[in-house]
Structure formats: structure tokens, C-alpha cells
Amino acid sequence: MPFVTAETQQKDYDVIVVGSGAAGGQSAYTLAMDGARVLMLEAGRNYSATESPMFRTPDLAPLHGADTPDKPFGFYDATVDGGWSVPGEPYVRASEEDAGRFEWWRARMLGGRTNHWGRIALRNGPYDFKPKARDGLGFDWPIGYDDVAPYYDKVELLIGVYGSNEGLENTPNSPPGCLLPPPKPLVSDHLIRQRAKKLGIPVIAGHRAVLTQPLDFKHLPARLHPGNAVAQKILTDDMRSRTPCLWATPCGSGCAVRANYQSTTVHLPPALKTGNLDIITDAMVYEVTLGRDGRANGVNFIDRRSAKQRHATARVVILAASACESVRILLNSKSPQFPDGLANSSGKVGQYLMDTVGSSVGGQIPLLENLPPLNEDAAGGDQMYVPWWLYREQHAGKLGFARGYHIEFGGGKRMPGPDTGAGLEWLTGGSYGAKFKQDVRRYYGSFVWFSGRGEMIPNDKSFCEIDASVKDKWGIPVLRFHWQWSEHERRQAAHMQRTFADIIDAMGGRTQHAVQSDGAKAIAPGGSIIHEVGGAIMGSDPKSSVTNSWGQTWDVSNLFINDGAVFASNADKNPTLTIMALAWRASDHILGRMRRKEL
Amino acid sequence: MDRRTTLKWVLAAGALWPPRRNQDARANEPAVGRGYGTDPNLAVNHPAGELWPLTMTGAERRLAGILSDIIIPADGFSPGASAAGVVDFIDEWVSAPYSNFQRDRGIVLGGFGWLHTEAGRRFGKAFIEIDAAGQLLICDDICDESRAADALREAARFFALYRDLTAGGFYSTPIGRKDLDYIGNVPLVGFAGPPPALLKSLGLL
Numbered sequence: 086m087p088f089v090t091a092e093t094q095q096k097d098y099d100v101i102v103v104g105s106g107a108a109g110g111q112s113a114y115t116l117a118m119d120g121a122r123v124l125m126l127e128a129g130r131n132y133s134a135t136e137s138p139m140f141r142t143p144d145l146a147p148l149h150g151a152d153t154p155d156k157p158f159g160f161y162d163a164t165v166d167g168g169w170s171v172p173g174e175p176y177v178r179a180s181e182e183d184a185g186r187f188e189w190w191r192a193r194m195l196g197g198r199t200n201h202w203g204r205i206a207l208r209n210g211p212y213d214f215k216p217k218a219r220d221g222l223g224f225d226w227p228i229g230y231d232d233v234a235p236y237y238d239k240v241e242l243l244i245g246v247y248g249s250n251e252g253l254e255n256t257p258n259s260p261p262g263c264l265l266p267p268p269k270p271l272v273s274d275h276l277i278r279q280r281a282k283k284l285g286i287p288v289i290a291g292h293r294a295v296l297t298q299p300l301d302f303k304h305l306p307a308r309l310h311p312g313n314a315v316a317q318k319i320l321t322d323d324m325r326s327r328t329p330c331l332w333a334t335p336c337g338s339g340c341a342v343r344a345n346y347q348s349t350t351v352h353l354p355p356a357l358k359t360g361n362l363d364i365i366t367d368a369m370v371y372e373v374t375l376g377r378d379g380r381a382n383g384v385n386f387i388d389r390r391s392a393k394q395r396h397a398t399a400r401v402v403i404l405a406a407s408a409c410e411s412v413r414i415l416l417n418s419k420s421p422q423f424p425d426g427l428a429n430s431s432g433k434v435g436q437y438l439m440d441t442v443g444s445s446v447g448g449q450i451p452l453l454e455n456l457p458p459l460n461e462d463a464a465g466g467d468q469m470y471v472p473w474w475l476y477r478e479q480h481a482g483k484l485g486f487a488r489g490y491h492i493e494f495g496g497g498k499r500m501p502g503p504d505t506g507a508g509l510e511w512l513t514g515g516s517y518g519a520k521f522k523q524d525v526r527r528y529y530g531s532f533v534w535f536s537g538r539g540e541m542i543p544n545d546k547s548f549c550e551i552d553a554s555v556k557d558k559w560g561i562p563v564l565r566f567h568w569q570w571s572e573h574e575r576r577q578a579a580h581m582q583r584t585f586a587d588i589i590d591a592m593g594g595r596t597q598h599a600v601q602s603d604g605a606k607a608i609a610p611g612g613s614i615i616h617e618v619g620g621a622i623m624g625s626d627p628k629s630s631v632t633n634s635w636g637q638t639w640d641v642s643n644l645f646i647n648d649g650a651v652f653a654s655n656a657d658k659n660p661t662l663t664i665m666a667l668a669w670r671a672s673d674h675i676l677g678r679m680r681r682k683e684l
Numbered sequence: 685m686d687r688r689t690t691l692k693w694v695l696a697a698g699a700l701w702p703p704r705r706n707q708d709a710r711a712n713e714p715a716v717g718r719g720y721g722t723d724p725n726l727a728v729n730h731p732a733g734e735l736w737p738l739t740m741t742g743a744e745r746r747l748a749g750i751l752s753d754i755i756i757p758a759d760g761f762s763p764g765a766s767a768a769g770v771v772d773f774i775d776e777w778v779s780a781p782y783s784n785f786q787r788d789r790g791i792v793l794g795g796f797g798w799l800h801t802e803a804g805r806r807f808g809k810a811f812i813e814i815d816a817a818g819q820l821l822i823c824d825d826i827c828d829e830s831r832a833a834d835a836l837r838e839a840a841r842f843f844a845l846y847r848d849l850t851a852g853g854f855y856s857t858p859i860g861r862k863d864l865d866y867i868g869n870v871p872l873v874g875f876a877g878p879p880p881a882l883l884k885s886l887g888l889l
Contacts, residue, residue: 136726136727137726138726138727140871141726141727142856142858142861142869143856144769144856144857144858145729145730146726146730147720147724147730147732147734147735148776148777148780149773149853149856149857150856151777151852153719153720153782153784153785154782154783154784155719155720155721155722155724155782156720156722160720160724160726161726165722165723166722166723167722168722171722172722268875268877269875269876269877269878270877271877272878272882272888275888275889276886276888279887330875331871331872332871332872332874332875333868333869333871334869338726452886456882457865457882458865458867460867460868460870460872461868461878462868464875498864498866498868500861500866500868500869501855501860501861501864501866502852502855502856503853503856504848504852505852505855505856505860505864506852506854506855507847507848507851508848510828510829510830510844514828514831515827515828515830515844517755517823517827517847518754518755518757518820521755521756521847522756522757522759522761522762522863525851525855525864526761526863526864529864
């Protein structure tokens with residue numbers, strides 16, 4: 086049954102899953118492997134990672150692969166029909182000022198943004214689920230780390246995540262056997278680790294969803310699907326067919342050998358093999374439909390190829406369309422019973438939108454000049470990272486901002502591209518000619534960069550709503566975004582700048598510009614880190630939250646939100662692993678309730 | 685580039701040499717064709733000129749080649765920029781139908797006009813006709829924006845962009861990768877990390 090159309094779809098699905106990325110892929114996988122009949126609807130086109138332009142070099146691409154408005158992350162980026170803008174599908178910003186601007190990255194393709202993501206896969210820690218209990222700000226989740234930990238284990242085992250267990254504060258260890266060995270550090274990683282240590286900053290192995298060795302297909306399927314022989318067989322075959330990392334060619338272009346996690350290479354193939362999953366692509370869901378009993382009975386969508394409105398039915402509806410798109414669907418699902426949008430009796434749908442605080446500094450390191458030829462493609466980035474390390478000082482109120490950040494960094498002799506040799510005047514005094522060629526050789530591979538990724542506290546000035554007049558080319562009302570950072574985020578961004586300059590200084594290096602001490606100028610615009618979550622937060626009170634701890638909406642018992650919209654806080658840890666863990670947990674819950682005929 | 689800026693350049697150069705005809709109009713010509721869209725075929729080669737027409741004139745391409753080779757000449761390690769195809773790259777760049785590339789088009793073609801005017805003012809010839817020593821005299825004045833005379837700031841900005849484009853077009857080719865001893869982009873069975881002897885020599889082991 087795999088790929089169907091609006092015409093050939095079945096009538097008796099157990100569950101509709103809207104979206105095919107991290108949340109949709111995980112939900113469909115968990116449900117289909119356990120026997121539920123699932124219909125997945127994806128707004129974009131079908132996509133296979135066999136399209137990945139692996140090993141293709143910049144000179145074969147237009148403009149040697151440079152970023153353009155059509156492909157903002159470069160020609161070879163895996164994103165299809167997406168970016169900061171999607172043709173024919175606008176959104177509205179309430180402010181164009183940097184401080185109030187929100188950017189929304191979308192992808193219209195099977196697998197969504199998992200096809201190009203950075204593959205950084207960090208667990209939230211115990212503090213991250215109960216931040217208000219710790220400092221009085223924001224919201225606590227109705228669940229704690231112990232509720233999610235078993236699902237972090239499962240996701241790591243299924244998708245394959247490298248990393249190490251260091252026992253650091255609020256930086257959880259994984260149980261034995263969960264993590265794959267981390268890749269060897271680059272020369273620049275070694276240097277950063279050595280010099281950061283002198284500043285009291287810990288540098289440890291990164292956690293990324295990249296196979297540094299084959300998955301243990303002999304044991305993992307039984308551990309993941311106990312008592313389910315069919316699922317074990319399918320997963321055994323699938324894990325065997327994944328190739329470990331080739332130590333070359335960027336992850337963000339997609340991986341045809343399936344060495345890293347994309348929904349399209351890891352979740353969907355085994356889910357399809359069960360025969361329990363149907364997928365309709367080019368299906369733009371705009372509304373959840375209700376039966377007379379007040380329960381969801383399906384969704385309305387636009388078949389993008391015919392531009393016709395279509396309907397699909399199921400016992401349960403899961404929204405996994407990405408935080409903002411799921412919010413948009415809820416707010417556009419208006420009825421006499423729900424005039425303000427579905428599942429919105431709290432008035433909280435669209436509220437508490439969060440992104441990650443981002444700020445970066447680059448530097449040039451004389452010690453890394455003129456190194457011998459080295460192949461430093463490695464695992465494609467983030468061999469190592471810095472977890473937040475100032476919990477004690479922060480808790481004592483010494484930092485002036487309430488939440489932490491981790492540091493991602495990089496360096497090395499990366500494949501030369503259309504920006505190689507550019508902007509060197511600050512080092513070369515404007516050389517050209519033979520001297521310029523010598524300079525480029527000298528400086529190639531001697532640059533490092535540091536990016537902070539920090540926690541934003543939810544606030545009532547950062548939200549989205551339906552714009553009163555603008556519609557997309559399908560006639561669907563679009564989102565209007567409001568954004569505001571608080572002093573906590575601005576001070577955090579300024580702290581990042583100082584810290585990165587200190588590390589570069591400790592490496593004997595230089596920054597091109599004076600670091601930005603004004604946090605408002607140091608912070609990247611909202612949405613630009615592409616970690617947007619919230620908008621339909623989970624809680625323990627129907628008056629102040631949209632879903633319960635299972636992602637089940639308070640107002641509609643068979644409507645679930647399985648994506649980042651339910652996040653009640655946005656820890657510094659990149660959200661994707663947590664999205665998958667929550668989607669697996671919610672899907673297990675849905676399976677149990679369907680078995681008990683409660684859904 | 686707007687007309688005011690172009691005029692400013694022409695005035696800055698002294699305008700003794702007749703400005704090339706339609707110099708500012710040339711820099712402001714709208715792009716021809718469309719971009720490659722949000723779902724281009726990533727698996728096939730796209731030689732310059734295939735997706736949108738190249739728009740530099742023969743004279744502009746000759747000047748582009750000479751200037752690129754002044755910035756990246758052949759040396760004992762590798763050929764010069766034009767031999768690596770940089771002129772096609774820059775022509776594709778300034779012809780690209782995207783607004784940010786159109787900004788660069790204005791700067792590059794405006795800068796070509798300035799070079800022409802400046803060469804005429806100082807040597808009574810077009811830039812490509814003066815000898816290498818004369819060409820370098822002009823480049824020396826504009827190779828570093830932070831040291832350039834106020835009147836030459838715009839021209840120095842042009843030179844900085846042109847050097848960036850030349851480098852980007854050169855080092856992203858097989859010739860450029862070889863020049864930098866880049867040895868990646870090959871599948872490996874495992875990643876061994878840097879040699880211990882190197883780490884030791886850097887005090888990292």
C-alpha cells in the first residue's frame with residue numbers, strides 16, 4: 086500500500102499523521118510497526134535520499150554552489166521547495182526590525198527538515214523539564230526527565246547517535262549500548278579542548294545522528310520491539326542495509342547510503358515495509374474536521390497537483406506538521422463549536438513560541454597555519470561540543486541571565502567553496518598577486534568559529550496568529566508572527582560573545598571584529614536558528630495549556646500534537662531528539678488506548 | 685548600483701578620459717532569465733550560461749580575465765585564475781537573476797568603468813592596453829579599503845569584491861582544491877584523525 090493518492094486512499098485508517106519529518110516519521114514508525122493502519126499526509130513532494138548530490142563538487146553547480154534566494158543554504162542543500170520563503174506561501178511579520186523579526190524556515194518535501202538538519206541529537210536534562218521549579222521563570226512540563234528517558238534510549242538505538250557519557254550536570258548519560266563511539270577530533274578540536282580547559286570550559290564529544298559504525302542489527306530490534314517478531318524482522322533487515330559514515334560529503338545534502346538520520350532514510354522505509362503505512366504527498370492539510378460527537382474524524386487538504394480540496398478520515402488525528410504549521414492548522418479549524426480555532430479553549434494556541442538564542446564569533450589561529458595536507462571532512466561537523474557549564478554560578482544569580490547555552494564549533498581544512506579566500510584583508514593588508522596565493526595557502530584551515538545555542542524563556546510577546554487578510558496560493562489564511570526577546574536572552578548572547586573571544590584569545594588567535602557587548606546586536610533574529618517550538622504547549626491545567634502530558638488536546642480527545650508545538654520550554658539542547666522521543670511516547674500511549682477501545 | 689554612485693566614481697577618477705558609453709546603464713541592466721527555482725536538478729552539471737545567459741561583453745570578459753590573473757597569477761604551484769575558468773564564473777555571477785547578485789553586478793561593472801576611466805586619466809589608454817607595471821600602480825591604490833584614499837573608497841570596495849569573486853571562483857575548482865592540497869571528498873572506511881606526530885609537534889598530545 087505505500088504511496089497513494091487522494092483517490093486511492095483507504096477509508097478505514099486508524100490514525101492520520103500530518104507531516105513526515107522528525108515527529109511525523111517517528112509517529113508513523115511507532116504506530117505502523119505495532120500494527121496500526123496509518124495515513125501520512127505530506128504537504129511537499131515525494132523525495133528520496135537517492136537524489137542526494139553526494140561527492141559532487143562546487144564547480145559543477147551554478148555559481149559554484151553559492152547561496153541564493155532559491156537555495157539559501159547553497160545549491161546542494163537537500164531542502165526542496167523551501168527556505169526562508171516558500172513560493173506562493175507567504176507569512177506575515179508584525180515587525181521588520183531585527184529585535185522583533187521572526188524568520189520561518191520550511192521545507193516542502195517528504196521528510197521535511199530532517200533531510201538537511203545538522204544531526205545534532207542532545208537529550209534534555211532533568212532541569213530542562215522543570216525550569217520554573219528551579220528559577221521561577223517560564224513553565225514546568227507536566228512530565229520529567231524520567232518519563233522521557235526510556236524514549237531517548239529507544240530513539241538513540243533506532244536512529245544511531247554518536248557521543249560519550251561524561252556525567253556532567255544536567256547533561257544526561259545514556260545507558261550502556263545506546264551511543265555509538267564518537268569520531269576522532271580534528272586538530273582544531275584538540276586545540277580548542279586544550280585551551281578551553283584552562284578557562285574552565287569543558288569540551289566533550291558531540292552527539293550527532295551519524296553512524297560511526299554499523300548498527301547492532303542482531304540485538305537492537307529485539308530490544309526495541311520485544312514480542313513483535315514482524316517488527317524485529319523488518320528492522321533487522323533495515324538496520325543491516327544502512328551503511329556507516331563514509332567520512333566525506335556534507336550531511337546537509339542528504340545521505341544516499343543512509344549513514345545519518347533523515348526521516349526518509351530511517352523512519353519511513355521500515356514503516357512502509359509493514360504494509361500498514363500509506364503516504365499521500367503534495368497534500369496540504371489546512372483543517373481538522375469534527376464529527377457530530379465533537380471528536381476529530383479526519384482532515385481536509387488541498388491536493389497540490391489538482392488544486393482540489395480533499396478529505397481523509399481516521400479514528401485518531403496526529404498533527405506533526407512542525408510547531409507553527411500545526412498551530413496554523415488548529416487556528417484555521419474554525420467551527421461554531423470552536424470559533425477561535427480547534428483545541429483553543431485556553432486561548433493558548435499560537436502562544437509561547439520559542440526559538441534558540443544564537444550568536445557566533447569566528448577567529449583566525451596562527452598555530453593552525455601551514456599545517457600539512459589533512460583530510461578533515463570527518464563526520465561532517467560537531468565532532469565535539471561544549472555543554473552548558475555554569476549551572477552553579479547561574480543558580481547563584483551571578484550571571485544576570487537565567488538559562489544556559491551550549492557551544493557548537495568547527496574548524497579544519499573543509500572543502501574549498503565559493504567563499505574560500507574571501508574577506509582576508511584584515512589579515513593580508515589587501516594582498517593580491519603571487520603574495521595573495523601564498524596568503525590563501527597559509528590561512529586555509531586556520532579559521533575556527535563558535536556558535537552559542539541558548540535557551541529562550543517563553544514570553545507572551547512571542548506568538549503567532551492568523552493574519553486577518555493574507556492567504557496563500559491555495560486560499561489558506563497564513564500566520565502572522567510577533568517576536569520579542571527578554572533581557573535574559575540578550576545578556577546570554579553578550580555572554581556568548583565574550584566567552585568565544587576568550588577561547589580564541591586562549592588559542593593565541595584573533596577575532597576580525599571587536600566582540601559585540603550589546604546583546605541586542607549580538608543575538609540572531611527569532612526563528613533563524615530553526616529551532617522554533619511551542620505554540621500549543623503541554624501542561625497540567627486545561628486553562629493554561631493546549632495538551633496534556635501525552636500531547637492529547639484537552640478539548641478534542643482523539644486529536645494529538647506530536648511535534649515541537651507542545652514544548653513548554655526550549656532548553657539549549659537542539660529539539661529534534663526530544664521531538665522524536667515525545668512522538669514515540671505519545672504514539673505508544675495512543676496504541677494502548679486504541680487497544681483498550683478508548684480511542 | 686545607482687546612477688549617483690556611478691557618477692561619483694566617474695568624477696572621482698577625474699573624468700579626463702571619456703567615460704565608456706552607457707557605463708552606468710550597463711551596470712544597471714536588468715538580468716535576463718530566471719533563477720533555477722526551489723527544486724533544481726542537483727545531479728547534473730550546470731555549466732555557466734546554461735541556466736541564464738552570460739551577459740558580459742567581449743571587452744568586459746577580456747578585462748575580467750586580465751584582472752583575475754593579476755589577483756591570482758600562475759605560479760610554481762598552479763595556473764592562474766582565468767585558466768581555472770574564473771571569467772565564466774564571474775560572468776555567471778554578475779548575470780545571475782537574483783537581487784543580491786545584481787548588486788554585485790553593479791559594483792563589478794561599475795568598477796570596470798572606473799578602471800577604464802582611471803587608466804585613461806593616468807596613462808591615456810584602456811586598462812587592458814597599459815603595461816603590467818602601470819596596471820599594478822592602479823591596483824596598489826585600491827587593493828586595501830582601509831588604506832585607500834577617501835576618493836578611492838568605492839573603487840577599493842569594487843576591488844575587494846572582485847578579489848573575493850576571483851578567489852571563490854578559483855579555489856572551488858579542481859585546480860584550486862589542488863593548490864590548497866585539499867584531499868577530502870573521498871569515501872573512507874574509517875576516520876583515523878590527525879597523525880599523532882602532528883598533534884605532538886603542536887603540543888596537543
